[in-house]
Amino acid sequence: MRVSSPGLVHVVDDDKAVRESIGDLLRSMGYQVTLHGSASEFLKAELPDAPACLVVDVRLPGTSGLELQEYLTRTNIRMPVILMTGFGDIPMSVKGMKAGAVDFLTKPIRDQDLIDAVAAAIRIDQARRRENAQIAQLRQRFALLTPRERQVMALVASGLMNKHIANELSISEVTVKMHRGSVMRKMEAKSVAMLTRIAEALDIQR
Structure with a gap:
């Protein structure tokens, strides 16, 4: 099934083959996808104002996936995060879940698991945006x-x-x-x- 309201998915993985494979899969489901080889590359990119999520590898050269997640939280960039992890990184990923990640997926990742996680993350961001829009409308009335x-x-x-x-x-x-x-x-x-x-x-x- 294709998604009825496509969102934007940012994929951060230093393995080119992995990120391109993920990109191809998600594009086939109707999502817009941006691919980044590192956290710093992602942080330099423009973030359109649209429902989105971040799919990021826990282990990255330089800034790790968890550090990127912490940075986004600290700077109030409210984007749902899905962590990708090797088997040995599961304790790190549990830490990421406690810090608010939507899911963590163990490599090699099953296509359906990734599709389900991204769909859930985009729904979360859409709900957050709707709520923010409603609050903004209420503030206008209160004024x-x-x-x-x-x-x-x-x-x-x-x-x-x-x-x-x-x-x-x-x-x-x-x-x-x-x-x-x-x-x-x-x-x-x-x-x-x-x-x-x-x-x-x-x-x-x-």
């Missing part, structure tokens, strides 16, 4: 709230009733209801439960 509406939203989301919010802010209950209605409309929240989830997503606290 439209007045300072008072933001206070009311935080208090509603914390579970306070209108009369308690009125006491807390030293305003009338009618004014609270007015602000609350405006908040629900601007944030496109159909219920208090939805508004509470939005507040959690934006890390808004009392």
Whole structure:
């Protein structure tokens, strides 16, 4: 089966035959593929803003696959990582999994295992991008709230009733209801439960 929404796969392996073989396989599945012989070569390349993952050998000349993974985490490049490993490198790969790698594949790698791992990694990146886009949209809506509406939203989301919010802010209950209605409309929240989830997503606290 070809993937319905192809992603971009970066392959880093110092063995030319291995990386080209992986590239051919993934291209046949509809993915875009970039091939790199080292971590430094990968880091010099442009990273398009598209769903992507990194397939990297644990043992590389210079910067290792694990060091590259650590660097991406440290610099907040949120790209799912799949580690390739020789049999003797399994303990290293377990360390990589604990650091957030999606999978590690032992060489020689079965085609289906690689295809499955890449599909899972691309799905993870697509989900992350969707979530980021939703958060950005919520932030835009939140920016439209007045300072008072933001206070009311935080208090509603914390579970306070209108009369308690009125006491807390030293305003009338009618004014609270007015602000609350405006908040629900601007944030496109159909219920208090939805508004509470939005507040959690934006890390808004009392």
